Amino acid sequence: MTTVPTPEDGALPETQAQAQTADVAPASATRATTATTTPVTPMVEALDVHKSYGRVEVLKGITLKVMPREVMCLIGPSGSGKSTFLRCINHLEKINAGRLSVDGELVGYQQRGSRLHELHEREVARQRTEIGMVFQRFNLFPHMTAIENIVEAPIRVKGEPKDAARAHARELLEKVGLGDRATAYPNQLSGGQQQRVAIARALAMRPKLMLFDEPTSALDPELVGDVLAVMRQLADDGMTMIVVTHEMGFAREVGDSLVFMDGGVVVERGNPREVLANPQHERTRSFLSKVL
Amino acid sequence: MSEQVSEQATTAEAAQRARPETIRAVPVRHPGRWVAAAVIAVLLAMLLNNLATNVRWQGWIIGQYLFNSQVLHGVAATLWLTVIAMIVGVVGGVILAVMRLSDNPIVSSAAWVYIWFFRGTPLLVQLFFWYNIAALFPTISVGIPFGPGFHTWSTVTLVTPFAASILGLGLNEAAYMSEIVRAGIIAVDEGQTEAACALGMRRLLIMRRIVLPQAMRVIIPPTGNETISMLKNTSLVSVVAGFDLLVSVQRIYNANYKIIPLLVVASIWYLVMTSILTVGQYYVERHYARGSVRNLPPTPPQKLREFFVRNFFPRHAVPASAPARGGDA
Numbered sequence: 017m018t019t020v021p022t023p024e025d026g027a028l029p030e031t032q033a034q035a036q037t038a039d040v041a042p043a044s045a046t047r048a049t050t051a052t053t054t055p056v057t058p059m060v061e062a063l064d065v066h067k068s069y070g071r072v073e074v075l076k077g078i079t080l081k082v083m084p085r086e087v088m089c090l091i092g093p094s095g096s097g098k099s100t101f102l103r104c105i106n107h108l109e110k111i112n113a114g115r116l117s118v119d120g121e122l123v124g125y126q127q128r129g130s131r132l133h134e135l136h137e138r139e140v141a142r143q144r145t146e147i148g149m150v151f152q153r154f155n156l157f158p159h160m161t162a163i164e165n166i167v168e169a170p171i172r173v174k175g176e177p178k179d180a181a182r183a184h185a186r187e188l189l190e191k192v193g194l195g196d197r198a199t200a201y202p203n204q205l206s207g208g209q210q211q212r213v214a215i216a217r218a219l220a221m222r223p224k225l226m227l228f229d230e231p232t233s234a235l236d237p238e239l240v241g242d243v244l245a246v247m248r249q250l251a252d253d254g255m256t257m258i259v260v261t262h263e264m265g266f267a268r269e270v271g272d273s274l275v276f277m278d279g280g281v282v283v284e285r286g287n288p289r290e291v292l293a294n295p296q297h298e299r300t301r302s303f304l305s306k307v308l
Numbered sequence: 309m310s311e312q313v314s315e316q317a318t319t320a321e322a323a324q325r326a327r328p329e330t331i332r333a334v335p336v337r338h339p340g341r342w343v344a345a346a347v348i349a350v351l352l353a354m355l356l357n358n359l360a361t362n363v364r365w366q367g368w369i370i371g372q373y374l375f376n377s378q379v380l381h382g383v384a385a386t387l388w389l390t391v392i393a394m395i396v397g398v399v400g401g402v403i404l405a406v407m408r409l410s411d412n413p414i415v416s417s418a419a420w421v422y423i424w425f426f427r428g429t430p431l432l433v434q435l436f437f438w439y440n441i442a443a444l445f446p447t448i449s450v451g452i453p454f455g456p457g458f459h460t461w462s463t464v465t466l467v468t469p470f471a472a473s474i475l476g477l478g479l480n481e482a483a484y485m486s487e488i489v490r491a492g493i494i495a496v497d498e499g500q501t502e503a504a505c506a507l508g509m510r511r512l513l514i515m516r517r518i519v520l521p522q523a524m525r526v527i528i529p530p531t532g533n534e535t536i537s538m539l540k541n542t543s544l545v546s547v548v549a550g551f552d553l554l555v556s557v558q559r560i561y562n563a564n565y566k567i568i569p570l571l572v573v574a575s576i577w578y579l580v581m582t583s584i585l586t587v588g589q590y591y592v593e594r595h596y597a598r599g600s601v602r603n604l605p606p607t608p609p610q611k612l613r614e615f616f617v618r619n620f621f622p623r624h625a626v627p628a629s630a631p632a633r634g635g636d637a
Contacts, residue, residue, distance in 0.1 A: 106506055108502060108505060108506065137510060137511065138510065141505075141508045141509065141510050142508065143508075144505065144506055144507070144508040145507070145508030147506070148506075149503075149506035151499060151502070151503060153499055155497075155499040155500060155502065155503035156503075157500065157503070157504075157518055157522075158522065158599045158600060159521045159522055159596075159598055159599045159600075160599065161599075168507070168509075168517065169504075169507035169508060169509060172509065172513055172517065173507065173508045173509055173510075173513075174508075201598070201599040202599065203599060203600065214503075217507070218506075218507070221507060221508065
């Protein structure tokens with residue numbers, strides 16, 4: 017079912033892909049300042065990415081770039097493929113065609129000569145250590161305390177010394193405002209607290225890219241603010257972030273670029289303030305009129 | 309907003325001023341309970357009367373043989389057999405379950421065939437089979453398949469009656485345990501595996517650190533069941549090997565013909581052992597409940613202590629509303 021994308025069925029002719037990329041380049045990536053002076057490898061580069069489940073094509077050619085230090089917000093109706101695209105970036109889903117690379121390295125595959133080779137599980141896992149992910153339903157490990165959740169991967173995957181990992185974890189808990197809840201189990205924490213622990217857990221691996229899959233959608237409205245504040249802090253620290261969200265306020269204030277997806281394609285991309293205030297496409301306009 | 313607050317405040321004040329009288333209603337009567345109690349009491353009296361007056365129970369013989377050294381040896385052997393066979397069963401079960409859930413079709417079908425065979429044939433037949441394995445393979449050797457062997461043993465010396473019992477009970481148990489473990493693994497939320505994957509953890513690490521510890525909650529109750537049924541299934545080995553509890557009492561009553569009292573002796577010991585296992589299961593379940601219940605309920609000894617403290621040393625009593633903290637902090 018999942019075919020390895022080969023050049024024959026895969027990438028577009030080079031020129032066409034280039035043209036498309038340029039077309040949807042961010043209107044203004046304020047944090048991506050270095051991009052103008054020296055050529056920088058994009059943190060994420062998607063070229064005509066396709067993904068199907070059986071006969072249903074969920075992604076129908078996504079082409080976009082995220083520069084280092086950029087915060088990109090992905091919005092769109094449910095079923096538009098935004099979460100799927102996010103999951104492709106750390107290879108939780110295999111793409112069927114096109115090219116997807118993180119920091120200049122293809123995700124999940126290796127180009128050898130004219131053919132793509134699937135990467136071994138070990139290599140995929142190594143790539144994932146550099147990409148943090150935060151889920152809608154937190155997915156904390158319920159049998160471990162907050163701090164155990166955070167130190168698990170640094171110790172077991174990266175082989176960090178236990179003391180160093182615990183010290184780092186305490187720092188991160190402090191940073192997300194939960195310095196006093198280190199020994200609490202997830203079910204003793206509120207949703208907002210759990211999500212902040214989940215963010216700390218992802219940060220503990222010192223990733224260069226953070227993916228957020230509707231991080232506030234499962235939270236009580238009261239608790240959304242705390243999580244967004246932590247994310248805003250992270251953006252200010254210069255983390256590259258891709259955020260699938262319905263929080264238009266966050267997109268407007270923190271996002272460097274906004275992408276509106278519908279039906280598996282990017283409909284519109286640009287500066288969040290401009291897109292939200294003055295959407296160019298009819299589809300974007302009707303979507304925003306319902307959520308704003 | 310401010311209106312709402314003041315409204316709430318006024319209702320609270322009103323509630324304090326005129327609290328309605330506490331309800332003291334006549335409780336519902338339960339005549340059925342009295343009838344049931346009467347019937348049970350009569351049956352119990354009949355049983356006790358019979359035990360006291362029917363000399364054929366030969367109660368004094370029960371006391372005489374309860375701590376007989378031959379019986380105690382049988383108890384020890386039965387315990388050993390249960391423990392080792394269960395270890396074989398659980399380890400084998402986990403391996404088979406992981407194989408069954410593997411992406412590798414060869415590995416997963418191999419596990420399927422194993423389970424099909426060992427669940428599909430009677431345990432007694434399997435025990436006979438292992439006991440008579442020497443008839444099929446007179447020698448066992450380690451070496452290159454189809455090539456020369458480095459070392460050869462005689463099967464009769466290698467597969468002793470004890471080893472045959474362990475193989476029979478353990479390998480059969482592994483088939484049942486694998487389904488229990490598989491159910492436990494499937495019950496763990498997919499999101500757990502995804503989160504662990506996203507952190508760069510690899511499959512075996514995820515299984516060991518994330519999935520299995522959570523699956524334990526589902527796995528333990530039926531495993532306790534299996535252990536208790538294993539304890540009793542060990543009596544099946546009496547047909548191939550003479551060392552378990554049942555064989556011990558059989559030997560004694562074959563000599564003195566006191567069949568009923570000695571069967572009672574065996575039953576008492578089986579009951580004692582299963583009771584101990586039940587208590588053990590309670591504490592193992594409690595251990596793996598960490599993180600899934602907010603506050604673990606107090607253990608029976610804790611409840612008992614609390615009861616005594618509250619009733620006899622009220623000055624030391626902890627307020628009942630203070631939740632018992634389990635595990636953490």
